Every structure is written in structure tokens, then in C-alpha cells.
Amino acid sequence: MNKATIKVVNKHAALMLASASVLAVSQQVARAESGTFEALNSGQGNSHQIERGNGETITGGSFAGTLTVLKTSGELFPEGSIAPVDCVFLVKKSATAFDLESHCVIPYSSEDKLFGVYRRKSGDNAPGTGGEGKFELLGGTGKYAGIHGVCPYKTGYLPGNRVVTNMQCQWQK
Numbered sequence: 001m002n003k004a005t006i007k008v009v010n011k012h013a014a015l016m017l018a019s020a021s022v023l024a025v026s027q028q029v030a031r032a033e034s035g036t037f038e039a040l041n042s043g044q045g046n047s048h049q050i051e052r053g054n055g056e057t058i059t060g061g062s063f064a065g066t067l068t069v070l071k072t073s074g075e076l077f078p079e080g081s082i083a084p085v086d087c088v089f090l091v092k093k094s095a096t097a098f099d100l101e102s103h104c105v106i107p108y109s110s111e112d113k114l115f116g117v118y119r120r121k122s123g124d125n126a127p128g129t130g131g132e133g134k135f136e137l138l139g140g141t142g143k144y145a146g147i148h149g150v151c152p153y154k155t156g157y158l159p160g161n162r163v164v165t166n167m168q169c170q171w172q173k
Contacts, residue, residue, distance in 0.1 A: 034172040035074035039151075041067045041085055041165040056094040059125065063087040063163065067106050076143065076171070083108045087118070091125055098122055100133065112142035118153070118165075130156035137171055146173045 043065015050058050069081045089102035102118040115138045123131015135151040149171030156164050 034170075035072065035076060036171070037072040037074075037077040037169050038070045039067050039077075039167050039169065040070055041065060041153075041163075041167065043085060043163060045089070045161045045163055047089075047161065054094070056092070059089075059091040059093070061089060063089060063102065063104075065163070076147075077169075081108070083114075089118075093124070098124065098131075100125065108144075109142070112140070112144055114140040114144045114147070116151075120155075123155075125157055127157050127159045130154065135167055135169070137169070147171050148173075 043063055045061055045063040047059050047061030052058060063085070064087075065085045067083050067085050069077045069079055072079045083106050085104055085106050087102045087104035089100065092099040098121060100118065100120040104116050104118065106114040106116070108114065116135050117138060118133060118135050120131050120133030122133075123129060132152065132154050135153050137147050137149040137151065139145065140147055149169055151167040151169035153165050153167035155166075158164065
């Protein structure tokens with residue numbers, strides 16, 4: 001090979017190395033901007049219920065508990081981390097319909113808060129019952145700013161207004 005050919009080969013090799021480095025960094029950034037986690041939410045609710053005739057009831061109240069991350073694919077939700085959960089809920093129930101909506105804040109710290117809402121259209125909220133629904137990640141503050149995602153969940157109600165929920169989450173930023 002002559003000197004001109006060697007220079008061209010060296011430039012191509014350098015360009016390929018630079019491209020591979022940029023691609024590797026891009027993949028790491030992309031991985032950091034999405035992930036999965038499994039969590040257990042448990043706690044106790046306080047509620048008040050009214051009857052509106054024809055078997056329809058409206059229940060409102062609050063829930064306080066903890067969210068424990070059981071498994072994770074990333075650093076945003078460290079495995080074994082525990083945070084308080086504070087929710088306000090409304091349940092409308094009739095002989096033919098069930099509608100639950102519970103808005104929550106999960107403050108990992110005063111700077112890092114996660115916001116979300118539980119939604120469910122089936123099951124019940126009496127002790128010994130439960131159901132399946134979706135928890136929607138609605139953003140937050142600090143390291144949770146801009147996060148969104150969906151977490152299918154299964155919940156169970158225990159005596160004494162206690163609730164246990166297992167969720168499988170996928171999130172993006």
C-alpha cells in the first residue's frame with residue numbers, strides 16, 4: 001500500500017471507531033430513558049360511603065402505605081427501595097358497574113416525587129375481593145420529571161381497610 005491509501009484506510013478506521021463509540025453511548029442513554037420494575041404497594045385506607053338508591057354507592061377516601069420495588073431493570077427505581085404512598089380515591093359502584101380512580105403521590109424525597117393514578121373498571125373493594133386495573137405514571141419532580149408509563153396491577157382487599165397491590169411497570173422519559 002502506498003502512503004495515500006494508508007491515510008484513507010486510517011481515516012475510515014478512525015471514522016468507524018468514532019461511529020461505533022457514538023452508537024454505544026446512544027444505546028446507553030436510550031436504556032437509561034426507559035425501563036421496567038415490579039413493585040408491591042401495601043397500606044391502609046380510610047373511607048366514607050354514601051348510598052344513592054338502586055344499589056348505587058359512592059365511596060371516597062384516602063390511602064396511605066408504602067411502595068416497595070421488588071425487581072427492576074434500571075437505576076431510577078432501585079431494587080429494594082421503599083417509598084411512602086399517599087392517595088385520594090373515589091369508587092362508584094352499582095349492580096352493573098364498578099369505577100375506581102385513585103390519584104397518588106409517591107415522595108422518594110422532598111425533591112423526587114412520582115405522580116400516578118390507579119384506574120379499575122372491574123372487581124370490588126370489599127374485604128376478600130379485589131380486581132385488576134392499570135396504574136398510570138403521570139410524571140413527577142426531580143429525577144421523575146417527564147416520566148410516563150403504564151403498570152398493570154392486581155389488588156386485594158383485606159379486613160381493616162388494608163390493601164395489597166402488585167404491579168408490573170414499563171416507563172419512559
